[in-house]
Amino acid sequence: MLDSILQAPMAFFDTTPIGRIINRFSKDMYTVDEMLIATIRSYLATIASVIGVLVVISTAQPLFIVFLIPITIFYMMQKTFFNKTYREVKRLDSVARSPIYALLGETLDGVSSIRAFNAQEYLMRRIVGMLDQQQNAYYLTFTGQCWLAVRLELVGTVIITFSCLCAVIQHVEVGGSKAFASVAGLAISFALSVTQSLNWSVRMASDLEANMVAVERLEQYCQIPSEAARKTDFDDSPAVDVNWPTNGKIEFLNAELRYRKGLPLVLKGLNLAIPGRSKVGVVGRTGAGKSTLMVALMRIVELAGGSIMIDGVDIKKLGLTHVRSRIAVIPQDPVLFSGTVRINLDPFNECDDLKLYEVLRRVGLYSNPSSMNLLEESLATQNLTPIHSLNDIVLEGGQNFSTGQRQLLVIARALLSKASIVIMDEATAAVDADTDSKIQKIMREDFANATCITIAHRLNTIMDSDYILMMDDGRAAEFDKPMALLEKGGMFKDLVDAWEEEHE
Secondary structure, eight states: OOOHHHHHHHHHHHOOHHHOOOHHHIIIHHHIIIIIHHHHHHHHHHHHHHHHHHHHHHHHTHHHHHHHHHHHHHHHHHHHHHHHHHHHHHHHHHHHHHHHHHHHHHHHHHHHHHTTTHHHHHHHHHHHHHHHHHHHHHHHHHHHHHHHHHHHHHHHHHHHHHHHHHHHHHHHHHTHHHHHHHHHHHHHHHTHHHHHHHHHHHHHHHHHHHHHHHHHHHHHHHTOOOOOOOOGGGGGSSTTTOOOOOOOOEEEEEEEEEETTTTTSEEEEEEEETTTOEEEEEEETTSSSSHHHHHHHSSSSSSSSSEEETEEGGGSSOOOOHHHHTEEEOOOSOOOOOOEEHHOTTTTTTTTTHHHHHHHHHHHOBTTTTHHHHHHHHHHHOOOOOOOOOOOOOOGTTTTTTHHHHHHHHHHHHHHHHHHEEEEEEEESSSSSHHHHHHEEEEEEEESSSSSEESSSSSTTHHHHHHHEEETEEEEEEEEEEHHHHHHHHHHHHHHHHHHTTTT
């Protein structure tokens, strides 16, 4: 199930609340691993006891078999009716847990905001309301069990009654034999103990069937449609260079993309050719399709039409691992994992320590006695705390680092990849101007031989780019050198004029 979810397409995560996923991995997995085993054990023990009692009674009193047939029919009818209801109530109970997991998970991350806005009471009301909804299904579960218990008590009483009746009838027939009296007494004493075993066996049988809902829910997540293949035969074909891509030329050929079926197109027949090793700044209004360029290049969402060529190779024919390992992405919200600095820089342990320290030094985050003087001025300008060791702890989400430090760590990770294509998705939107200028300097120097696509948040960060791409309604409205676009006028010129007016 974990493998299936990790390879699920982005549309699955867009439409599935996080609480449902947590619910599968917590409550449903616990049900399968723990509760089902105990239920099967109890069911086998109790059903063996019930069968043993009925065999003893039937052996001692053969006439009882005649009464056993209608009792069994009634018992099976009640059990079948109860199981249908119990199974669906159990499913409702499982579904009602998901919003609670989601709310509690989000609350842990946002507890500081909750306290800042003094929203504890509102949150408690939300949680209590969800718990009430979940308890409705729990209440119905116990109501159904009480309903069944009354009918099972009736069945147990009927078994005892018919056992006594058969003893009386056969006692008359045999003429009061003392040997028969002892056997009949044994049968009646067994019948008196059958009620509890019968109740528990049905409860365990019902629990077993209801708990199989958890197996069904896990199986459902194991069958999630996967992304494209991680590796294909085309990866090793002669048509693909071993060091692909070497030049980094990108071509969009009538590319169309929608985030999932039923939604409108975001890229609407995009035709664009980005020269290799060029620096391209991408601008446009919200919803123009800027970030969708990165989504299409990384194949996070597959194209609905058209194709994307990198150095003459259609990336759709390649495996996802091959494509994504050749493209470095520096997102707006830097992603760090809990662990150490080493794990975040080199998760697959492919580089030695010297190389890791070198990239940290180049982004200005590493200090040691020999290099402290060189870094003091740079770090003081940005108000950053240097990293002293690759084993420094990184908390979840990089909470113990500033936003600028997290962004520089992500850039260091991109430097290690030595990618020929680098995408910056508004990576400097949440950092100060000094850190922004440092990031731009690193991009110009360390990615000089790579094709860099920068989705701009500040116009001044892309004005020195080789080309400017103006996106509008999913199409390339303008694409040329910055000065050429400013001279001939158009949408980019209007955007620059508006930006200058705001900053005068």
